[in-house]
Amino acid sequence: xIAIGLEGSANKLxxxxxxxxxxxxxxxxxSNLRHTFxxxxxxxxxxxxxxxxxxxxxxxxxxxxxxxxxxxIKDVDCICYTKGPGMGAPLQSVxxxxxxxxxLWEKELVGVNHCVGHIEMGREITGAxxxxxxxxxxxxxxxxxxxxxxxxxxxxxxxxxxxxxxDRFARTLEISNDPAPGYNIEQLAKKGKVLxxxxxxxxxxxxxxxxxxxxxxxxxxxxxxxxxxxxxxxGEVITTADLCFTLQETIxxxxxxxxxxxxxxxxxxxxxxxxxxxCNERLQEMMGLMAAGRGGSIFxxxxxxxxxxxxxxxxxxxxxxxxxxxxxxEDSTCTQRFRTDEMFIKWxx
Amino acid sequence: MEIQAAPPAHQAPLSPSPxxxxxxxxxxxxxxxxxxxxxxxxxxxTTYLLxxxxxxxxxxxxxxxxxxxxxxRLTKHRILSEARVLVKCRREGVPVPAVYAxxxxxxxxxxxWVEGEVVRVKVNEWLRRRKELGVAExxxxxxxxxxxxxxxxxxxxxxxxxxLCMGDLTTSxxxxxxxxxxxxxxxxxxxxxxxxxxxxxxxxxxGLASQSSADEDRAVDLYVLERAFGSTHPRAxxxxxxxxxxxxTSFKGANxxxxxxxxxxxxxxxxxxxx
Numbered sequence: 001x002i003a004i005g006l007e008g009s010a011n012k013l014x015x016x017x018x019x020x021x022x023x024x025x026x027x028x029x030x031s032n033l034r035h036t037f038x039x040x041x042x043x044x045x046x047x048x049x050x051x052x053x054x055x056x057x058x059x060x061x062x063x064x065x066x067x068x069x070x071x072x073i074k075d076v077d078c079i080c081y082t083k084g085p086g087m088g089a090p091l092q093s094v095x096x097x098x099x100x101x102x103x104l105w106e107k108e109l110v111g112v113n114h115c116v117g118h119i120e121m122g123r124e125i126t127g128a129x130x131x132x133x134x135x136x137x138x139x140x141x142x143x144x145x146x147x148x149x150x151x152x153x154x155x156x157x158x159x160x161x162x163x164x165x166x167d168r169f170a171r172t173l174e175i176s177n178d179p180a181p182g183y184n185i186e187q188l189a190k191k192g193k194v195l196x197x198x199x200x201x202x203x204x205x206x207x208x209x210x211x212x213x214x215x216x217x218x219x220x221x222x223x224x225x226x227x228x229x230x231x232x233x234x235g236e237v238i239t240t241a242d243l244c245f246t247l248q249e250t251i252x253x254x255x256x257x258x259x260x261x262x263x264x265x266x267x268x269x270x271x272x273x274x275x276x277x278x279c280n281e282r283l284q285e286m287m288g289l290m291a292a293g294r295g296g297s298i299f300x301x302x303x304x305x306x307x308x309x310x311x312x313x314x315x316x317x318x319x320x321x322x323x324x325x326x327x328x329x330e331d332s333t334c335t336q337r338f339r340t341d342e343m344f345i346k347w348x349x
Numbered sequence: 350m351e352i353q354a355a356p357p358a359h360q361a362p363l364s365p366s367p368x369x370x371x372x373x374x375x376x377x378x379x380x381x382x383x384x385x386x387x388x389x390x391x392x393x394x395t396t397y398l399l400x401x402x403x404x405x406x407x408x409x410x411x412x413x414x415x416x417x418x419x420x421x422r423l424t425k426h427r428i429l430s431e432a433r434v435l436v437k438c439r440r441e442g443v444p445v446p447a448v449y450a451x452x453x454x455x456x457x458x459x460x461x462w463v464e465g466e467v468v469r470v471k472v473n474e475w476l477r478r479r480k481e482l483g484v485a486e487x488x489x490x491x492x493x494x495x496x497x498x499x500x501x502x503x504x505x506x507x508x509x510x511x512x513l514c515m516g517d518l519t520t521s522x523x524x525x526x527x528x529x530x531x532x533x534x535x536x537x538x539x540x541x542x543x544x545x546x547x548x549x550x551x552x553x554x555x556g557l558a559s560q561s562s563a564d565e566d567r568a569v570d571l572y573v574l575e576r577a578f579g580s581t582h583p584r585a586x587x588x589x590x591x592x593x594x595x596x597x598t599s600f601k602g603a604n605x606x607x608x609x610x611x612x613x614x615x616x617x618x619x620x621x622x623x624x
Binding site: 145147148150152153154158159195200202203204205206249250253256257260261263264265266285286287289290293294 | 386387388389412413414415416418419423469516517518519521557569573576577579580581583616
């Protein structure tokens, strides 16, 4: 069976085409295209402009994806799209595009939970069987484990998401949003050496990033006012790179800690990293060290699958489609609020 | 005392080799026995002063993934605050293990040994037995309700009497210590293995605890437990209101906390905003 997936819950528009050969065989990725709405340094992406970006690119991307996959319209079994969670306006644009394709090609629709898309794609690519999942992106921070047909949320950010914290700090520093603000922070952090004091906010399996963002913003303002400030311990001049280094070391330590706690709680030794922040190499390294200490291993994917993409929506949608799930046209809405544990996972035991 | 993880079945038995204990415990003729690896700490069983006095040794090895400065800061802070909190709880009559000895630089604390099992294991065992016997959900749940009530009151005593918040409240951080007579003639079972849920609640693992009487922190404690309960024992989730009911009557001001809990729940749920 073949499905096309459309994703546009944030600033990435993704179109992917996947094929599920006979059951038990690995899925085949026929095409996986993405176009990102990049804003100038110091600016975030607004829903209105992001929706416009998606509307103007979706037709071209679908045509290109079909051509690259070398499939005919008659080969496609269903059209999968992101039902939520995400930003309202961009979600709507993509849902309308999906409806249009469904009517034009006379195919059935499948609305997919964005987070479940990430998890299912991560499992498919890495072969992780039943891992504890850390889902970290610009809008979500969740520690998830599977139980009784649902992906259950064990821990999450109590205020802003970890990726949002990084994005907003990139705006404070006015560094480039291309290809992604988090990526540029990661590169800067590689040059950092001094660890400054930041709050450390873990509550059980939950964590909080808003206070940390305020603190690092204060540190950035102080640095801007006195560029010659020296670290009292090493005597080295503090740089923006040190700020990025400090921020990464602190927030990733928090993420690894809550993941470890969830692993201990459910007695699992596998951990799967998904979401845009999941392709950060420092986070992967730290998570790997933690997992090794528990006699386990880490599963992560690269930016093709970590960052929002259409193929994951196609994949999770096709899984649901194979179990008989359909989204009738009149119900093909989208929603900003759609918890990971709201979706019934019929395809797993 | 952090009895969190049942070691995964496919894993080799835990060997102490990757985490060497501090020198003071190495020369011992009877080396401490590793019990479990929690998220934060390793738990050993050993003895304190007398070979007949069992004790729990909780050791927080340094975390290789953390920056050394951050690691030292967190380890020291957590060992000390845990010991302080336990001592305070003990004084206020909150059921917790006693503190025998502390070394925050080396990262260990010695605690009273608590017999029994964590609530997570016991509740799952009880649910499984019932499923095997074919007892429907919602039927004869008095025993579980009773347990929820005892948990609620224990938390109430910690919040109200102790002026403390746990920071990490899950069913892995609550122990069920069997009453002495239960251990002797616990064989005479009633229905569906009800004695499984008997015993006294003992709160363990105060690694993230703090001295706080803010309604916010108390409400977050309850929220964290509620969510952990929902994700660990989905089938028993409906009985959480029993726990909250018992909590609500356990100290003056508990009702304000329950109001606050509704606020925290709303906020937590808002997290599904963006993708």
